Amino acid sequence: xxxxxxxxxxxxxxxxxxxxxxxxxxxxxxxxxxxxxxxxxxxxxxxxxxxxxxxxxxxxxxxxxxxxxxxxxxxxxxxxxxxxxxxxxxxxxxxxxxxxxxxxxxxxxxxxxxxxxxxxxxxxxxxxxxxxxxxxxxxxxxxxxxxxxxxxxxxxxxxxxxxxxxxxxxxxxxxxxxxxxxxxxxxxxxxxxxxxxxxxxxxxxxxxxxxxxxxxxxxxxxxxxxxxxxxxxxxxxxxxxxxxxxxxxxxxxxxxxxxxxxxxxxxxxxxxxxxxxxxxxxxxxxxxxxxxxxxxxxxxxxxxxxxxxxxxxxxxxxxxxxxxxxxxxxxxxxxxxxxxxxxxxxxxxxxxxxxxxxxxxxxxxxxxxxxxxxxxxxxxxxxxxxxxxxxxxxxxxxxxxxxxxxxxxx
Numbered sequence: 114x115x116x117x118x119x120x121x122x123x124x125x126x127x128x129x130x131x132x133x134x135x136x137x138x139x140x141x142x143x144x145x146x147x148x149x150x151x152x153x154x155x156x157x158x159x160x161x162x163x164x165x166x167x168x169x170x171x172x173x174x175x176x177x178x179x180x181x182x183x184x185x186x187x188x189x190x191x192x193x194x195x196x197x198x199x200x201x202x203x204x205x206x207x208x209x210x211x212x213x214x215x216x217x218x219x220x221x222x223x224x225x226x227x228x229x230x231x232x233x234x235x236x237x238x239x240x241x242x243x244x245x246x247x248x249x250x251x252x253x254x255x256x257x258x259x260x261x262x263x264x265x266x267x268x269x270x271x272x273x274x275x276x277x278x279x280x281x282x283x284x285x286x287x288x289x290x291x292x293x294x295x296x297x298x299x300x301x302x303x304x305x306x307x308x309x310x311x312x313x314x315x316x317x318x319x320x321x322x323x324x325x326x327x328x329x330x331x332x333x334x335x336x337x338x339x340x341x342x343x344x345x346x347x348x349x350x351x352x353x354x355x356x357x358x359x360x361x362x363x364x365x366x367x368x369x370x371x372x373x374x375x376x377x378x379x380x381x382x383x384x385x386x387x388x389x390x391x392x393x394x395x396x397x398x399x400x401x402x403x404x405x406x407x408x409x410x411x412x413x414x415x416x417x418x419x420x421x422x423x424x425x426x427x428x429x430x431x432x433x434x435x436x437x438x439x440x441x442x443x444x445x446x447x448x449x450x451x452x453x454x455x456x457x458x459x460x461x462x463x464x465x466x467x468x469x470x471x472x473x474x475x476x477x478x479x480x481x482x483x484x485x486x487x488x489x490x491x492x493x494x495x496x497x498x499x500x501x502x503x504x505x506x507x508x509x510x511x512x513x514x515x516x517x518x519x520x521x522x523x
Contacts, residue, residue, distance in 0.1 A: 118241055118301065125299040126241060127253040130234050132292045133197060134257035137227050137234075139265040140204050140285045141169060144220075146270055146364050148351045150278050155213040159348065159485070163474025165217055166347045170467030172221035173228025177460030180229045181319045185452040189240065189303035193233045194296050200226035201289030208282030224463070232459035236452045239443035240303050244511070248391055248440040252383020255436050256376055263372035267365035274362075318453040322446075327510050328454055331445035334505045335458050336465040338399075338438055341498035342431050343469035344491050345410060348477060349424070356484050358414045370421050371428035378429045379436060386437035391444075392506050395437035399503050402430035403496050410492025444511035 118126060144151075144166050152162055184192060203222035210216040234254060242250040269281035322328050353359040353367065386394040405427035412423055446454035472494070477487040 117243075122301065123242070126301060127238075127250055129292070129295055129299040130237065131254045131257045131260075132295055133193070133230065134234055134254050135261055135265065136197075136285055136288045136292055137200070137230050138257050139261040139269065139288075140200075140223060140227060140282075142261055142266060143269045143281050143285075144169075145347055146266055146350045146368065147273060147278055147281070148348070149354050149361060150273055152351070154278055155216075157213065158479060159351070159477055160474050161213070162351075163347065163470050165213075165220060167467040167470045167474075168217045168221045169224035169227070170343075170463045170470065172224030173231075173463035174460045174467065176225040176228045177232060177456045177458075177463060180232065181322070181453045181456040181460070184229070184233070184236075184456050185318055185450065189233060189237050189452070190296070190300045191302075193230060193237070193300070194293055196226045196229045196233070197289060197293055197296070200230060201286045201293070204282050204289065205286035208279040208286065210279075228459045228463050229456065231462075232455040233452070235439055235443050235458075236455040237300075237303055239446065239448075239451050239455070241301070244444060246387060247444060248386035248394075248437050249380075249383040251439050251443075252379045252381075252386075252436050255379045255383070255432070255439075260372065260376065263369055263376060266368040266372070270365050270368075318450055319457065322450050322454045322457055325447065327445055328447075328450075330505070331442050331454075331509050332458055332461045334502055334509060335438070335442050336461045337498050337502035337505065338434060339462045339465040340469045341406070341495045341502060343466045344473045344495045344498070345406060345427075346431075347470045348473060348485065348488065348491070349409060349427075352409070352485050352488055353420060353424070355479075356414075356488070357412055357420050359417060359420055363417055366417070367421060367424050371425045374425050374429050375432055378433055382433045382436045383440075386440060391437040391440050391511070392509070395434060395441065395506055396503050398430055398437070399434045399499055402427075402434055403499055405430055406495045406499065407492050410488045410495070438506075441506065441509055441511060445509050447512060 148162055151165070152158070155161075157165075200223060203219060203226060206219040207216060207223060210219045235251070238247065238250050238254065269284060272280035272284060350364060353364070354361055359367070382394065382398060405423060408423040409427050412420065415423075442458060443451070443455065473491045476491050476494070477485050480486050
């Protein structure tokens with residue numbers, strides 16, 4: 114594709130990416146609310162559950178490194194849909210896993226393909242959408258997070274409660290088939306990053322990315338944001354049930370309310386970021402996010418209404434940071450290296466996610482009464498990483514921004 118997308122084509126392009134992202138995000142998100150169910154089903158503790166979540170992240174990190182060696186050599190649509198098909202098969206394998214060990218392996222396989230998909234989706238936004246609308250485009254695709262919390266997670270939990278923990282993974286596999294068909298119809302081919310220039314070796318593009326100081330700053334920024342969120346996120350449902358006193362049957366309400374709020378806030382944050390500055394809006398949202406980070410990790414026994422205030426503000430602000438942040442990160446890449454850079458960014462994010470989940474799993478434990486101990490310390494670690502990311506954001510140069518050397522490039 115060399116010509117800009119028409120408004121109609123751009124709308125279908127973003128909605129299709131949002132649908133693919135919905136399947137990918139739901140597959141990862143469902144692990145957190147399934148935490149209490151899986152811990153009972155396999156008779157495991159917080160450490161083992163942390164490893165189950167982290168297996169996805171560490172596999173995604175490895176696949177990102179491998180993908181960086183070839184991803185800019187192929188047309189984007191073909192790679193995305195191929196990875197999506199393999200991701201669907203891996204998710205189906207999760208639903209068919211006979212035990213804990215095989216589930217870890219299946220989660221790892223889902224992470225291999227899910228990690229590449231996540232990087233490709235943001236790469237395609239950077240390739241096809243001009244800088245001036247990039248944050249709003251990220252907001253549209255980020256609505257997949259909202260929809261997964263509004264509809265996907267409650268439906269998956271309902272299926273898990275009535276049909277067993279395997280049912281949500283089968284549902285995601287079915288959705289993958291549906292969105293592959295939609296993607297074949299509505300995704301444009303993106304090949305303007307391809308050229309006849311021969312690479313010196315497979316790692317030449319990777320070395321080009323890693324020798325650019327601006328790329329390295331953006332990767333560190335990305336890691337800090339993810340680390341600050343995923344020290345807290347994997348255990349929030351277990352904490353809500355065990356410590357706050359929320360009934361397992363009320364967990365879908367938390368995701369429904371939180372997702373509904375983010376569905377509105379994601380569009381607003383994207384609009385504000387394009388209008389008032391991506392880094393400026395990121396800083397404000399991230400600074401406000403410190404409050405719910407502390408609230409959800411320090412809360413004692415609360416009625417459902419008060420916990421909804423804490424959890425909904427956590428959903429809105431913690432996920433809201435990512436909308437301007439991903440526009441900043443995607444725009445920091447040299448356009449010809451964007452696919453390689455975003456694959457490496459996926460690796461960095463997955464490593465940060467896995468390390469954060471594992472670290473938090475060792476910082477917390479279950480006492481004799483089944484309550485989580487050590488979660489407040491996890492909150493302090495999360496806030497520290499979040500403040501470092503806020504400080505670091507202004508050091509990143511965005512290509513395509515008016516007044517920068519590559520202002521005319523996408």
